[in-house]
Amino acid sequence: MGDRTAVLAPYRAVLASRVRAQRSHRASFRLDLGSSMLVGVVELAEIAVLFLTVDRLGGLDLAAIVLVFGIADLSFSLADTVFGHCDNLPTYLKAGTLDVFYLRPQPLLAQLVTSDISLRRLARAFVGLVALVAGLVVNDVAWSLGNVALLVLAVLSGIATFSAMFVWAGGMQFFLVDGYEATNAFVYGGRYAATQPASVWGRPLVVVFGFFFPMAFTAYLPALTMLGLPGGDWLPGWLGWLAPVAAVWAWVLALAGWRIGVRHYQGGGG
Amino acid sequence: MTQAPRGRSRRVRPVLRTYSRLLAAGFRRGSRYRLAAFGGLVANATFGLLKVAVLFAVVDAAGGEVAGYDVGAMSAYIWISQGLLGSVNLMGRTDIAERIRTGDVTTDFLRPLDVQAAAVVEDVGKSLFALIPRGVPTVTIGLLLVGMDGPDGPLGLLLGALSLLLGITVSCATVYLVAVAGFWMVDNRGLQILYMVLSGFLAGLFVPIALFPGWLHATALATPFPSMLQFPVDVLSGRADHATAALLVVVQVGWLVAVAALGQALTRAGRRRLEVQGG
Numbered sequence: 001m002g003d004r005t006a007v008l009a010p011y012r013a014v015l016a017s018r019v020r021a022q023r024s025h026r027a028s029f030r031l032d033l034g035s036s037m038l039v040g041v042v043e044l045a046e047i048a049v050l051f052l053t054v055d056r057l058g059g060l061d062l063a064a065i066v067l068v069f070g071i072a073d074l075s076f077s078l079a080d081t082v083f084g085h086c087d088n089l090p091t092y093l094k095a096g097t098l099d100v101f102y103l104r105p106q107p108l109l110a111q112l113v114t115s116d117i118s119l120r121r122l123a124r125a126f127v128g129l130v131a132l133v134a135g136l137v138v139n140d141v142a143w144s145l146g147n148v149a150l151l152v153l154a155v156l157s158g159i160a161t162f163s164a165m166f167v168w169a170g171g172m173q174f175f176l177v178d179g180y181e182a183t184n185a186f187v188y189g190g191r192y193a194a195t196q197p198a199s200v201w202g203r204p205l206v207v208v209f210g211f212f213f214p215m216a217f218t219a220y221l222p223a224l225t226m227l228g229l230p231g232g233d234w235l236p237g238w239l240g241w242l243a244p245v246a247a248v249w250a251w252v253l254a255l256a257g258w259r260i261g262v263r264h265y266q267g268g269g270g
Numbered sequence: 271m272t273q274a275p276r277g278r279s280r281r282v283r284p285v286l287r288t289y290s291r292l293l294a295a296g297f298r299r300g301s302r303y304r305l306a307a308f309g310g311l312v313a314n315a316t317f318g319l320l321k322v323a324v325l326f327a328v329v330d331a332a333g334g335e336v337a338g339y340d341v342g343a344m345s346a347y348i349w350i351s352q353g354l355l356g357s358v359n360l361m362g363r364t365d366i367a368e369r370i371r372t373g374d375v376t377t378d379f380l381r382p383l384d385v386q387a388a389a390v391v392e393d394v395g396k397s398l399f400a401l402i403p404r405g406v407p408t409v410t411i412g413l414l415l416v417g418m419d420g421p422d423g424p425l426g427l428l429l430g431a432l433s434l435l436l437g438i439t440v441s442c443a444t445v446y447l448v449a450v451a452g453f454w455m456v457d458n459r460g461l462q463i464l465y466m467v468l469s470g471f472l473a474g475l476f477v478p479i480a481l482f483p484g485w486l487h488a489t490a491l492a493t494p495f496p497s498m499l500q501f502p503v504d505v506l507s508g509r510a511d512h513a514t515a516a517l518l519v520v521v522q523v524g525w526l527v528a529v530a531a532l533g534q535a536l537t538r539a540g541r542r543r544l545e546v547q548g549g
Contacts, residue, residue: 027455028455028456028457028458028459028460029460030460031460031461031464032459032460032463033460034460034464035460035461035463035464035467036463038464038467038468039463039467042467042468042470042471045471046471046476046477049477049481049482049483049486050324050325050328050477050481052483053328053332053336053337053481054328054331054332054336055331056331057324057327057328057331058324058327120460120463176305176309177305178303178305178306178309179305179306179308179309180306180309181306181309181310181312181313182308182309182312182313183309184309184313185312185313185315185316185317186316188313189313189316189317189320192317192320193320196320196323196324197324197327200323200324200326200327201320201323202323204319205319205320205323209320
């Protein structure tokens with residue numbers, strides 16, 4: 001036990017310093033929190049506006065999409081709080097500062113994740129949580145053992161899946177550097193896809209965002225299962241229970257990508 | 271930072287030459303980042319396909335037309351707006367913001383150039399270049415994979431090009447306002463995120479503003495954001511007829527004058543407030 005505390009102590013010290021640093025400029029921090037919360041609200045509005053023009057979209061109504069959005073956005077924001085910092089990897093690669101991490105006797109990924117943590121991203125998670133609760137209430141989801149288990153499973157698997165996306169993208173950065181935006185297509189495109197009714201996708205999108213990057217498993221499919229909706233040919237409602245399998249697959253992909261990237265890295269020179 | 275009133279006419283041409291060189295420099299600078307352009311293209315096309323799926327489903331669910339958009343018009347909206355993403359700054363990040371934060375802007379004030387005009391012109395040059403590796407290929411992908419409506423004749427195309435240039439300039443001049451706020455704030459990341467969230471949504475990036483409920487539509491029109499994306503897209507896609515297109519261009523000019531004047535005033539005030547750490 002004492003050993004473990006000693007191992008974690010440096011991470012805790014770094015994280016605490018990051019948290020204090022962000023709160024030191026109060027006005028900026030408040031604007032930061034407000035803006036981040038607005039990100040969540042606007043993202044919900046983007047989807048909701050569509051449901052004001054038509055009653056049903058891809059078999060879902062407004063109430064159902066709020067539930068899908070709530071699960072997806074809560075999971076994504078929490079994953080983003082911890083792993084979103086992987087996005088800064090190209091900056092470190094270009095400046096050569098990544099090499100500093102190699103000097104310390106701790107795993108590279110663990111250092112990268114704990115080198116910064118964004119409190120403002122928690123503000124966005126709050127919007128996701130409110131949407132999730134609202135979704136559960138307006139859909140009259142029964143508090144049965146099955147539904148509670150499914151919800152917990154969905155959120156935990158969703159956090160794991162989105163975190164895996166950040167790590168996978170991080171591994172790709174070692175090759176892409178300036179082309180980092182290409183991974184945005186799947187990380188942030190994935191977040192956008194996760195809040196959509198997946199039933200409107202054509203075959204290629206189902207392959208990419210349904211299975212390869214298992215975005216449909218983060219929120220859409222668990223919501224279908226919870227609401228007892230049928231879903232489509234390729235993405236039937238009962239698949240929601242397989243969200244943890246999707247999360248495991250996403251991490252296989254992430255760790256493979258990360259390993260290949262780190263092995264490829266030759267150092268910043270100097 | 272203004273020119274001396276004496277000998278003004280003799281000085282206009284060298285000044286214009288300087289700015290046209292800055293424009294060209296920005297253009298060339300953009301051309302150095304080929305991999306970045308490729309990454310942006312992948313992202314634009316993927317988001318485009320996701321938007322096609324959901325927005326076509328909306329058109330379909332509404333019975334083939336929604337707020338004047340049929341499938342062809344919706345496709346044009348999606349692909350032209352995706353193509354403009356590399357050129358219209360909806361992120362809120364600029365080089366000048368970083369120079370203001372670090373204090374490097376003091377060097378810029380020493381140059382015989384207007385700080386605001388130089389920053390905006392160089393950004394416009396960079397944005398214009400992005401049309402080649404990101405704008406044209408994105409629209410081509412959409413045209414080949416999905417098909418779409420086009421401009422309303424040669425006059426429509428001409429108005430579209432003008433509207434596009436104005437849209438890019440309005441975005442560069444507005445994002446400059448976010449940068450100059452750095453004279454008063456130590457860290458303007460919160461403001462930058464605020465700009466990113468509001469600009470994308472109100473410019474009509476994810477949903478055409480014509481689909482907004484009335485009050486939200488009116489709110490959007492009270493900001494410069496539709497001038498950056500929605501208006502150029504409406505003109506280029508032929509959704510706006512010639513008269514409407516001309517009106518939209520006039521509105522864009524109005525916003526450009528307004529944000530440029532505000533930027534000029536803030537730059538002067540900020541210069542007086544400027545404190546440099548150390549040195």
